Amino acid sequence: MGRKKGGALEKINVACIYQFNEGENMIGKVLSKISVVQADITNMTVDAIVNAANELLLGGGGVDGAIHRAAGPELLAECETLGGAKTGEAKITKGYNLPAKFVIHTPGPIYDRYGAREAEELLGSCYRESLMRAEENGLKTVAFPCISTGIFGYPKEDAARIAVATVSAFLISHESGIEHVTFVVFSEEDLEIYQSLL
Numbered sequence: 001m002g003r004k005k006g007g008a009l010e011k012i013n014v015a016c017i018y019q020f021n022e023g024e025n026m027i028g029k030v031l032s033k034i035s036v037v038q039a040d041i042t043n044m045t046v047d048a049i050v051n052a053a054n055e056l057l058l059g060g061g062g063v064d065g066a067i068h069r070a071a072g073p074e075l076l077a078e079c080e081t082l083g084g085a086k087t088g089e090a091k092i093t094k095g096y097n098l099p100a101k102f103v104i105h106t107p108g109p110i111y112d113r114y115g116a117r118e119a120e121e122l123l124g125s126c127y128r129e130s131l132m133r134a135e136e137n138g139l140k141t142v143a144f145p146c147i148s149t150g151i152f153g154y155p156k157e158d159a160a161r162i163a164v165a166t167v168s169a170f171l172i173s174h175e176s177g178i179e180h181v182t183f184v185v186f187s188e189e190d191l192e193i194y195q196s197l198l
Helices: 008-015 026-031 062-071 073-079 116-136 156-173 188-197
Strands: 034-038 048-053 091-094 102-107 141-144 180-185
Touching (some): 034 156, 034 188, 048 062, 048 116, 062 073, 073 091, 102 116, 116 141, 116 156, 156 188
Parallel strands (some): 034 180, 048 141
Antiparallel strands (some): 091 102
16 A cells, blocks of 8 residues: 655644744754654653553553553553543543653554545544643653554554654644653664654
């Protein structure tokens, strides 16, 4: 299947034409709030980590399973009270045994189930909704995994572009207290993809 391209980058490209009164390029300032690290997201000492969940929010494989194992059974117990989440939504729980204070759970799109535009919108929604939950709870630092790029099959480069564009657009358009967003990647390939975008 061909790679899906779309308008996620258009939002951030529009932002490039604006400048702060001090003459600082807006996109440069926003990108200074974003970084990428190759690490285990369950070890991140941040206000919230984002869990690439399924719609049941009851744990699973990959990042989802690792987060549930590290957080302990209390996380599953709280997730059982949430009633699941639709693809592109986000719900927040405590972090329990994790270094992170909170976990924001968001089900990403299964790539082959959607057309190009809808898949992009749903993936972008995962990042926006997660940041909204962080903002609503007064959180300052958030760490994201690569959402939907594992068994959900989203092409890595496309997913990374959507992630960076959506997070950047959110930070530009929201005067929130979010001070830093970290993309936490597993592989050297993912690290190189994100570094090329940042």
